[in-house]
Amino acid sequence: MKLLIIEDNEDLLENIQTYLKREGYICESAKNYQQAFDKVMSYTYDVVLIDIMIPGGSGLQVLRELQSVNPQTGTIIISAKNALDDKIEGLELGADDYMTKPFQLPELHARIKAVNRRQQHDGQNIVNVNEISINTKTMEVTVDEEPVDLTPKEYELLLYFSSNKNHVLSKQTIAEHLWGDYVDHLSNLDFVYQHIKNLRKKLEEAGANDYIESVYGIGYKFKVTK
Amino acid sequence: MKLTSKFLLLYLAVTVVVLGIGGYTSYFIIKDELDTELKWRFLDRVERVTYLLEQGKNFADKVSDQEDRNLIVSQLPSTVEPNVEVRDTLVWNERLQQMEPNLKMVAYRTVGDNSYRIATYGQLVETDDITEAVTKILLWILGMQIIGAIGVGFIVSNRLFKPFRDTLKRIKNFTLQDKEPITAEETNVKEFDDLNKFVEEMTHKAVADYINLKEFAENASHELQTPLSIVKGKLELLTETDLSPEQYQFVEASQRSIKKLSRLSESLALLTKIENHEFVETEKVNFTKIIKESTQSFEEFIALNGLDVETDLEENVFVEMHPVLADILWTNLFQNAIKHNVEGGSISITLTNDALTISNTGEAPSIPTDELFGRFKKADTNTSSIGLGLSIIKRIVDQNNYSISYNYEDGWHTIQLEI
Incomplete structure (x- = not known):
């Protein structure tokens, strides 16, 4: 997958690039409006990450230009402004998703994947992890062609794991992905464990390998050997 | 209470007091004038009688006590110094059937070797009449004052105060969110021009401050979130490396603090937004x-x-x-x-x-x-x-x-x- 990251902050850019390159993505970057404009106009990308506040112009303007030449490109806005206006404007302009800083890299990755899946044509809605296959359109999960009955939260959890294979995901990260801001104020995150236990049990009963590995004291890892 | 009504009432109160004092003084001045006039008339009469006596005219038989032409001239047994006595007295009025205040004048004159007593009296203008006349005049003046004051008040509040009311209305309709300062309008009154100019400058400043504050809140939030984002990412990348469980705990604790810091800045930004009245449309x-x-x-x-x-x-x-x-x-x-x-x-x-x-x-x-x-x-x-x-x-x-x-x-x- 080919990505363009429009972000003026070097460190942040490096974080994103480091994380995504490990996934085998081709990452290009643009640090100001002019660079972003040139790249968007000259090349095509699968997904473009856009920071709204960039030197020399607005990320929203880049989005507008991109939409005019390449409307099928997936776009995710990254903004430090949790301003409703920007969010609405960005989504109205055709952005596929909107993330507020500070975000989690696994969350960003999951969203990139989700956006990319939506951009693809039919048949590409299947995410395969060895014997497990997840149909993101019908939200059905099968293990060796046998359907597994999962709750919506368990489905989300599995999809999130499959998007972040071999990464350590903390309980906090998982909780925030599944419940968003609601978990902001909760100190007890035991319910994450509860959901993982159930998911694990269901997958094992269906005959899948146990990919979910507990990382002591921090969280979980979806371990898939390549 | 409206300014014009207040002004009107104050004006009328002052008018009533002034007219009251004026009336009281007028009464005494008029009364004094009339009394003096009567006294002069009587004195004149006394002088004429004295002249006639000097000419040798005998008044012994001609004593009349007819109403206002009354005159009593009597010869005194001894010679006295010329003198004039004036006093108030009550005289029975035949026509009105009541005692009326009168002015009595008694003059002592010596003509040749004989001294005479010349007395005359006349009805004073009644105090009731003066009071009535003064009151009537004053009421007329007061009536006209009221009409005039209301008329002036009407003009003042309608015409003169129009720019003031316009300014007031614009201030009322002014909201910071519009970011539109009030522009001063030209009037031909210096005070109103000053006011308008002041309002214009003040709203300009308020709008500028508001924009600054809003920008600051936004920028502060933005500037804080970016480094937080970086730290968060670095920590996430750190967890990907080979860490001991103890090291993971430290990373996790740092993550929690960063989350809290980020929420803190978001909440402060939200409070600022509410305080900046960004959510006023209900x-x-x-x-x-x-x-x-x-x-x-x-x-x-x-x-x-x-x-x-x-x-x-x-x-x-x-x-x-x-x-x-x-x-x-x-x-x-x-x-x-x-x-x-x-x-x-x-x-x-x-x-x-x-x-x-x-x-x-x-x-x-x-x-x-x-x-x-x-x-x-x-x-x-x-x-x-x-x-x-x-x-x-x-x-x-x-x-x-x-x-x-x-x-x-x-x-x-x-x-x-x-x-």
């Missing part, structure tokens, strides 16, 4: 619906904490508020009730058309309950709490002119919101 928000939906979203956490939630909600209760604020208000209230609860505790929510009451079991607060609405005031040392939730609630409530109270009694925290 609409009717179905509060019952918001509560019902959120209790569903929180269901899992409620069950996990073993909480028992009782709701008694009236259908379709509406509040006038910005929808975002209504949502934040309720979420904060409800999250507080969950967060500050005890294991296996309860939450009770009652919504009527007049009030929303949310109670939850919990530890007794360590500081007085009304102080908890202040910023960074925390009842317990729960580290995940940043202490801005109730300040945000209070700001929202104040801005929408509702009232809120917080009570703690017998292990129950109760927050009541009058709507």
Whole structure:
């Protein structure tokens, strides 16, 4: 997958690039409006990450230009402004998703994947992890062609794991992905464990390998050997 | 009271006092003038009689006591010094059948060797008559003053004060959110021009300050979130490396602090936004619906904490508020009730058309309950709490002119919101 990251902050850019390159993505970057404009106009990308506040112009303007030449490109806005206006404007302009800083890299990755899946044509809605296959359109999960009955939260959890294979995901990260801001104020995150236990049990009963590995004291890892 | 009415009343009060004093003085001046005039007339008469006596005319038979032409001339047995006596007296008036005040003049004159006593008297103008005349005149003047004052007042309030009223109206309609300062309009009155210019400068400054403040709040939030983002990412990348469980714990603790810092800056930015009146457009928000939906979203956490939630909600209760604020208000209230609860505790929510009451079991607060609405005031040392939730609630409530109270009694925290 080919990505363009429009972000003026070097460190942040490096974080994103480091994380995504490990996934085998081709990452290009643009640090100001002019660079972003040139790249968007000259090349095509699968997904473009856009920071709204960039030197020399607005990320929203880049989005507008991109939409005019390449409307099928997936776009995710990254903004430090949790301003409703920007969010609405960005989504109205055709952005596929909107993330507020500070975000989690696994969350960003999951969203990139989700956006990319939506951009693809039919048949590409299947995410395969060895014997497990997840149909993101019908939200059905099968293990060796046998359907597994999962709750919506368990489905989300599995999809999130499959998007972040071999990464350590903390309980906090998982909780925030599944419940968003609601978990902001909760100190007890035991319910994450509860959901993982159930998911694990269901997958094992269906005959899948146990990919979910507990990382002591921090969280979980979806371990898939390549 | 309107300025013109006040001015009018003050003016009339002064007029009445002035006219009163004027009337009182006029009365004495008129009376004095009339009396003096009568005295001069009598003195004149005495002089003529004296002249006639000198000419040798005998008045012995010609004493008349006819009304105002009365004259009594009598010869005195001895010689006296010439003298004039004037005094007031009452004389019986035949026609009016009553005693009337009169002026009596007695003059002593010596003509040749004989001394004469010349007496005459005349009716004074009645004091009642003077009073009546003066009062009548004054009432006329007063009447005309009132008409004049009202007329002037009308013109003043309509014409003269028009620029003032226009300015007032523009100030009333002025809102910072529009970011439109009031422009001064030319009038031909110096004071109004000064006022308008002042208002223009002031609103210019207010708008500039508002924009600055807004930008600062936004920038501060932005500038803070970016480095936080970086640290967060670095820590995430760090967890990908080979860390010992102990090192993971440190990373996890740092992550939590970063999350808290980021929430803190978001909450402060939100408070600033509310204080900057960015959410002033209100609409009717179905509060019952918001509560019902959120209790569903929180269901899992409620069950996990073993909480028992009782709701008694009236259908379709509406509040006038910005929808975002209504949502934040309720979420904060409800999250507080969950967060500050005890294991296996309860939450009770009652919504009527007049009030929303949310109670939850919990530890007794360590500081007085009304102080908890202040910023960074925390009842317990729960580290995940940043202490801005109730300040945000209070700001929202104040801005929408509702009232809120917080009570703690017998292990129950109760927050009541009058709507």
